[in-house]
Amino acid sequence: MRIDIKSNKPLYEQIISNIKENVLKGYLNPGDELPSIRRMAMELSVTPGTVAKAYQELERTKIIETIRGKGTYIASDIDMKRVDNDKLEAIEKELTNQLLELIYMGMSKDDVRELIERLYENLKKED
Numbered sequence: 001m002r003i004d005i006k007s008n009k010p011l012y013e014q015i016i017s018n019i020k021e022n023v024l025k026g027y028l029n030p031g032d033e034l035p036s037i038r039r040m041a042m043e044l045s046v047t048p049g050t051v052a053k054a055y056q057e058l059e060r061t062k063i064i065e066t067i068r069g070k071g072t073y074i075a076s077d078i079d080m081k082r083v084d085n086d087k088l089e090a091i092e093k094e095l096t097n098q099l100l101e102l103i104y105m106g107m108s109k110d111d112v113r114e115l116i117e118r119l120y121e122n123l124k125k126e127d
Contacts, residue, residue: 003044011046015054020063023074024123034064034072 001018003011022028034040037055041048055072058064066072102112 001044003046011044011050012054012057015040015044015046015051016057019054019058021123023063023078028074030074030076030078032074034074036071 001015001022003014003018005011007014009017019028019034028034034055035043037048037051040051044051055064055066059066062075063078064072065075099112102115107115
């Protein structure tokens with residue numbers, strides 16, 4: 001897992017993104033156990049509250065499931081195609097801001113399309 005303490009993105013969101021990316025790439029599969037909150041916090045050098053917040057959001061979106069007394073696991077019925085309209089709206093706003101920056105940098109529509117396709121393919125790769 002990669003956590004950038006200098007990033008503007010909150011640490012708990014970085015943890016969420018890392019776990020989602022690992023699921024998408026097949027490094028984590030349904031039923032795989034995640035480290036406990038305390039262990040993950042120690043490994044990442046963050047507070048347990050930060051990991052707990054990430055786990056709560058992942059559980060809310062049904063990416064993970066916690067079984068009391070047993071641990072936290074990647075959900076067995078994970079649905080990566082489920083659309084959260086509120087989240088989609090927030091992502092659209094963020095992408096619009098980033099697209100504006102790319103246009104100001106002089107990138108054409110084709111350049112942006114190639115960039116997005118390359119990033120998408122990098123995420124979908126199963127190494």
